[in-house]
Amino acid sequence: MIKMAILAAFYCTIVTFFLSAVCYYVNGKNAGKTSGKIATTLAAAGLLANTLVLLLRIMLTGQGPFSNSVEFLVLLSWLCVLFYLLFEVKFNTRAAGAVMLFLAGLLVLFIAITMPWGLIIVNSQPPVLKSVWLSAHVFTAVLAYGAFALAATVAASYLFCSNQGFMKLNVEKTVYNIIVFGFITLTITILLGAIWAEQAWGRYWSWDPKEIWSLITWGVYALYFHYRNTKHWSDQMAAIFAVGGFIVVLFTFFGVNFLMKGLHSYT
Numbered sequence: 001m002i003k004m005a006i007l008a009a010f011y012c013t014i015v016t017f018f019l020s021a022v023c024y025y026v027n028g029k030n031a032g033k034t035s036g037k038i039a040t041t042l043a044a045a046g047l048l049a050n051t052l053v054l055l056l057r058i059m060l061t062g063q064g065p066f067s068n069s070v071e072f073l074v075l076l077s078w079l080c081v082l083f084y085l086l087f088e089v090k091f092n093t094r095a096a097g098a099v100m101l102f103l104a105g106l107l108v109l110f111i112a113i114t115m116p117w118g119l120i121i122v123n124s125q126p127p128v129l130k131s132v133w134l135s136a137h138v139f140t141a142v143l144a145y146g147a148f149a150l151a152a153t154v155a156a157s158y159l160f161c162s163n164q165g166f167m168k169l170n171v172e173k174t175v176y177n178i179i180v181f182g183f184i185t186l187t188i189t190i191l192l193g194a195i196w197a198e199q200a201w202g203r204y205w206s207w208d209p210k211e212i213w214s215l216i217t218w219g220v221y222a223l224y225f226h227y228r229n230t231k232h233w234s235d236q237m238a239a240i241f242a243v244g245g246f247i248v249v250l251f252t253f254f255g256v257n258f259l260m261k262g263l264h265s266y267t
Contacts, residue, residue: 002060003120009052010074010119014112016046017081017105024097028161036094043081043101050078050108053119061122066138069257070111070118077107079146087150091174095165100153133196140189145249147182148221151175152246155239172238176228179242183221190214213252220245 023039053074057065065071084100111118158171193211194204205211224241227233 002056006053006056006060006119009049009056010108011112013046013049013053013077014105014108016042016049017077017101017108020046021098021101021105024094024101027094028098028165039094039097039101040085040088043085043097046101046104047078047081047085050074050081054078057119060120064135066135068118068123070115072138072142072253073107073111074119075142076145076149077104079142080104080107080149083146083150084153087154091169093165093169095161095169096150096154096157098161099157100150103149103153131196131199133192133199137189137192137196140185140192144182144186144189145253147178147185148242148246148249151178151182151242154178155242159236159239159243172233172235175238175242179221179224179245183218183225186214186218186221190218210252210256213248213256217245217248217252220248 020039020042023035023042027035027039054065057071057074061067065075080100081104084096084104088094088097154171155175158166193214197206198204224238224245227241228238
């Protein structure tokens, strides 16, 4: 019964996210109040369905959603939409809604295409995964990825969509503040991962592909802070850096997890 409920809520999440993205896109073209309200309502409904997926998954496994790629992506999509809705309320703009909800839809659709039964399969955890340090490590990673996703979607919307929704928004400062939060949580993620690695394998750093690309990601955003202080810095440069940085984030997850072998291959 729980498994059927998980699948129903999961596919409801996919549908509502993509429908919401379409409505946000229509609202961006026509700036109509009705389409905007429908878009936000659908986004909230999708978030609720996504929440239900997470809660049912926790009931099914008896543990937090921190042990594999399926759970990580569901948690990431949930956090992306939550961050976006908080952004929409705070800044009173729907300008980034189409891009963010489309991204969230793609994250859960990826599960449906590549790992359709992953949400209802319960595997015994390896001893290495039974650690509070791992849970904290994964949770902060999701926070960082979610923040970088929000910064990237705001930036991409500013670069490639109508700028009307950003008329009253300081894009550069907003993206900067979001990236600061993401950078801090990514730094904590790396530190927590090192502590977990020492407990699991007896060493803090192994030059595992995920560790290397996490460090590269950290370096990319460190460069963002460096170049922000140059005289040629602009809203456009900030937006391009935010989008480029998130592309590196996506490779750090998808490229490393599914294309490379290493200590993180089970995630």
